[in-house]
Amino acid sequence: MTIRFNPPPGWPVPPATWLPSDDWLPDPAWPAPPEGWSWWTVTARPATRTDQPAGSRSSRPSFPVATRAAQSTVSLAALFPERAREGASYGTGPTGYAAEPAHAPELRTKAGREYYVPASARAESKLDESGPHQLAAGALDEGTVAHAAADVAAASDEAAAAPPGIRLSPLLRLVGDGSGVRAQFRIGGAAALALSEVLAPSVEAAVGHSGGGDVGAGGGGGTGSGGGSGAGRRGLFRWRGARGGSSGSAGGGGAAGERVVGVEVASLTKRALDARRDQDLDAGASVESDLLSLHQRSFPSIRRPVVPPLPPLDPAEEAAVRQRCLESALGGVERPSRGELAAAKAAAAEPAEKLLQASRVARDVHSQRRQALADAAWLLLSAHDPATVVSVVDEALRLSRADLTCLDAGTDATTQRAYVTVLLRFAPMVVVTDEVVEGGNGRRTRRPRTPRERQQVYAAGLASAVLAATKQVDSVAPGADDVNVVVVRPTRNNAGVEPIYVGTLDREDVALRHPEADPVPLLVGSAAPDGIRLLGPDREVTALDPARDVDRSLHEIVAACRSALTPATS
Numbered sequence: 001m002t003i004r005f006n007p008p009p010g011w012p013v014p015p016a017t018w019l020p021s022d023d024w025l026p027d028p029a030w031p032a033p034p035e036g037w038s039w040w041t042v043t044a045r046p047a048t049r050t051d052q053p054a055g056s057r058s059s060r061p062s063f064p065v066a067t068r069a070a071q072s073t074v075s076l077a078a079l080f081p082e083r084a085r086e087g088a089s090y091g092t093g094p095t096g097y098a099a100e101p102a103h104a105p106e107l108r109t110k111a112g113r114e115y116y117v118p119a120s121a122r123a124e125s126k127l128d129e130s131g132p133h134q135l136a137a138g139a140l141d142e143g144t145v146a147h148a149a150a151d152v153a154a155a156s157d158e159a160a161a162a163p164p165g166i167r168l169s170p171l172l173r174l175v176g177d178g179s180g181v182r183a184q185f186r187i188g189g190a191a192a193l194a195l196s197e198v199l200a201p202s203v204e205a206a207v208g209h210s211g212g213g214d215v216g217a218g219g220g221g222g223t224g225s226g227g228g229s230g231a232g233r234r235g236l237f238r239w240r241g242a243r244g245g246s247s248g249s250a251g252g253g254g255a256a257g258e259r260v261v262g263v264e265v266a267s268l269t270k271r272a273l274d275a276r277r278d279q280d281l282d283a284g285a286s287v288e289s290d291l292l293s294l295h296q297r298s299f300p301s302i303r304r305p306v307v308p309p310l311p312p313l314d315p316a317e318e319a320a321v322r323q324r325c326l327e328s329a330l331g332g333v334e335r336p337s338r339g340e341l342a343a344a345k346a347a348a349a350e351p352a353e354k355l356l357q358a359s360r361v362a363r364d365v366h367s368q369r370r371q372a373l374a375d376a377a378w379l380l381l382s383a384h385d386p387a388t389v390v391s392v393v394d395e396a397l398r399l400s401r402a403d404l405t406c407l408d409a410g411t412d413a414t415t416q417r418a419y420v421t422v423l424l425r426f427a428p429m430v431v432v433t434d435e436v437v438e439g440g441n442g443r444r445t446r447r448p449r450t451p452r453e454r455q456q457v458y459a460a461g462l463a464s465a466v467l468a469a470t471k472q473v474d475s476v477a478p479g480a481d482d483v484n485v486v487v488v489r490p491t492r493n494n495a496g497v498e499p500i501y502v503g504t505l506d507r508e509d510v511a512l513r514h515p516e517a518d519p520v521p522l523l524v525g526s527a528a529p530d531g532i533r534l535l536g537p538d539r540e541v542t543a544l545d546p547a548r549d550v551d552r553s554l555h556e557i558v559a560a561c562r563s564a565l566t567p568a569t570s
Helices: 142-161 189-198 200-207 235-240 246-250 265-278 281-292 315-330 338-382 386-399 451-476 507-511 520-525 553-569
Strands: 002-005 040-043 172-177 180-185 404-411 418-425 435-438 444-447 482-490 497-506 533-535 540-542
Touching (some): 002 338, 172 404, 180 189, 180 404, 189 338, 281 444, 338 386, 386 404, 418 553, 451 482, 451 507, 451 520, 451 540, 482 553
Antiparallel strands (some): 435 444
16 A cells, blocks of 8 residues: 655656655745645555465454565555655755745644654553653654564564464553553554554544543644644644534544443443442442443444644734745845835735745645545555554544453454454453342332342343444444454452453344344354353353363463553552
């Protein structure tokens, strides 16, 4: 996949690695571009291999920073080029509009600071192992590109040799944060953050997250808003401003700013404990009702992001540009005569107009590049590029506060079906309370449940959560055919977690299923071999047999989850 610059007629052809810098302005001597000129072209070239059927997708964990050897579908140099190769000489012209030090602050286009400093460098993001301290410099430099490409190629070869199955991607580790357990890239994290930011409008709209209070106010430089309508937001966020009408085009479904509630099991557990402590029958019944109806929630589907054009210079900024041109024409004369002032105004009029026109063109170039980046990232997501899917899915799960973590994404080498693997942290048996019945006198009383009844309710809650998790993942992974779900719950002593379910649910089962249908048969029928244990006459949901985990992939997931949760609970 490539993003190519299209110079209009009469413009020179820039170097292949050129990108418009923050201060880039076209040469005033170049002809005006035709109305509605398309500055950028996104070209997707399908990656096919000689040992792979045409049109099939690679099951290797690719990453959009790698070369062809890593089975990547895009090059980082195309989507996220390093700042060192921006080609500042292109378009500066003999007058040096973009390069003159004295004029640079006033003549900045404020259009180029887009995806180079990802907004997810905020403290809450866990995608990048290197941490915010490296991203703060805002450079995806050549070393990052080269090292990530080599590392990902090696990881891809290692994963290709591994047997197929439900596992944690070798590119990822699990880390704990305020939202529970999140995925973190061992390599290429900076590009993962950038990918997440490119699709941020779509992700935010799909989960109904405004994000306005997550970051501080932007300044005049660096990652500040630069006068856009979304002041106080970074990256692509700041240019979108309030969700308003733009969220509909980006995410579809749901009212603007209305947060989509994810599969939040931890909050249900807390409410159940509070209800038991307070002996609140109504609260306990409410928790059970919410647990059993998780699968009836609707999750808006992610949509192609539509990036609004950058705002034009306001009258005050235009006046400032004209004033600077006038001061330049006066040549430092502090008290010009009336004739000198008139002559200076006449001399400054044409340069000022050319400069303003150049700024308009530069803003159009940057706006269309932002849309081209969004289109390229959307094509990656739609084509089920594994790293793109992991970045977007895990960010959507974090924003919705779901107790879900993305573990892997790819394409099954045997069935050629695209999959996403997620980890669901389910609740212990405490969420199941005694039944509340209403007597003949209208009073509500507690009726103790039998062990079998309690297990039936618990299994129904587990099935509802698994089905809801599948629906939520399907809503933000449009290219996925199947969702692999691994479910863990706290051990009895709360010292760790234990696996209780492993299964695969396909999109058709979830999409065509009636919301009122019992989800338990689907849970059992979709379980992997030995993926669920219902023991004894009470059909107790017990931990999976570790002896059946032949390839130790489930053990690796549980160990990674336990390791991620240990710092948060200590």
